[in-house]
Amino acid sequence: xxxxxxxxxxxxxxxxxxxxxxxxxxxxxxxxxxxxxxxxxxxxxxxxxxxxxxxxxxxxxxxxxxxxxxxxxxxxxxxxxxxxxxxxxxxxxxxxxxxxxxxxxxxxxxxxxxxxxxxxxxxxxxxxxxxxxxxxxxxxxxxxxxxxxxxxxxxxxxxxxxxxxxxxxxxxxxxxxxxxxxxxxxxxxxxxxxxxxxxxxxxxxxxxxxxxxxxxxxx
Numbered sequence: 001x002x003x004x005x006x007x008x009x010x011x012x013x014x015x016x017x018x019x020x021x022x023x024x025x026x027x028x029x030x031x032x033x034x035x036x037x038x039x040x041x042x043x044x045x046x047x048x049x050x051x052x053x054x055x056x057x058x059x060x061x062x063x064x065x066x067x068x069x070x071x072x073x074x075x076x077x078x079x080x081x082x083x084x085x086x087x088x089x090x091x092x093x094x095x096x097x098x099x100x101x102x103x104x105x106x107x108x109x110x111x112x113x114x115x116x117x118x119x120x121x122x123x124x125x126x127x128x129x130x131x132x133x134x135x136x137x138x139x140x141x142x143x144x145x146x147x148x149x150x151x152x153x154x155x156x157x158x159x160x161x162x163x164x165x166x167x168x169x170x171x172x173x174x175x176x177x178x179x180x181x182x183x184x185x186x187x188x189x190x191x192x193x194x195x196x197x198x199x200x201x202x203x204x205x206x207x208x209x210x211x212x213x214x215x216x217x218x219x
Contacts, residue, residue, distance in 0.1 A: 001206055002031055007039045009053040012075075016063045020080040020201050021218075024050070024073040028213045032206060034075070055153035055167060064178070066143040066150045069217055078178070080201065082185040083194035085146040085174065091191050093183075094147055094175075106131070106138045111147065114173045119151060122169040139171070149174045 002019050006012050015037060016022050023033045030036075034050055035043070042049030057075070058065040064081045068074040076084060089097075094111060097103050103111075109129050114120060117128075126135045142148040153167030175183065185194070195218070202214055 001208070002037070004037060005039055006034065006037050006050070007042070009057065012050060012053055013057060013062050016057075016075045017077050017079075019205055020077050021069070021084070021198070022075045023069045023217075024054075024075070027069065027072075027217055029206070029209060029217055032202075032209075032214075032217075051166070054150075058150055059152045061178070064149050064174070066148065067140045068143060068146070071140045071144060078182075080198065081146070081174075081178070082182055083197050085183055086186045086189065086194040087191045087198070088144065088146045089183075089186075089191070091186055094173075104138075106134060107142055110135075110138055110142065111173070114148065114171065114176075118172050118176050119170055120172070121154065122171050125171060146174055148172070149177055151177050 002015065002022075004011065004015060006015060012034065015034075019032070024035065026033045026035045038050060041047060054065055054073075054075075057063050061078060063075040063077060065075055066073070068076060068084065092100070092102070094103075098108060110125060113125055113129050117125070122139065129135075131138070139148065143150075148171055150169050151172040152170040154170060155163035155167045156165050157163050189197070198218060199211070199215060202218075203209060203211065206214075
């Protein structure tokens with residue numbers, strides 16, 4: 001079972017490494033979230049905590065961060081992200097998905113923008129792509145499919161130079177951010193085999209887990 005209390009950035013990095021996939025918020029699988037293991041003193045308080053750490057952890061590639069579990073935020077270790085990508089993409093590289101007419105127009109618009117604007121502020125991508133509505137749904141879908149990741153957060157600052165607010169997400173293409181060969185795993189196993197590897201790993205780190213619920217959360 002995933003155990004321990006997250007009090008430092010190092011604690012969080014270690015738990016992500018152990019779990020392989022760690023949702024940010026409580027979900028249907030008990031004990032499988034940052035929220036359930038965080039020190040209450042740094043959860044929605046004025047002390048530095050996971051909200052501030054998620055950007056640096058993603059930037060240094062200690063983890064991959066994005067909306068990966070039922071359109072909600074999760075940390076994934078670089079070791080296991082390729083298997084998740086192989087499963088979620090159903091074996092399709094992005095250009096193959098486009099060629100087979102499986103990508104909606106707005107998805108193609110955002111992906112094309114990021115191809116030409118790596119490390120882009122999400123709010124800039126929304127504005128420059130001309131989204132009047134539907135942007136959040138497009139971004140969430142492409143993160144769930146693992147084509148886009150959150151690579152950092154940039155904060156507004158006061159006149160005194162003090163950061164404030166929730167931070168502005170920086171987004172990037174997963175293949176650009178992680179390197180062209182990160183997904184070479186698709187040549188080694190099928191999407192279904194990758195999914196079963198993920199389930200097997202999570203069962204091992206969470207003995208007694210309700211596997212049916214786990215499968216629903218991961219799909």
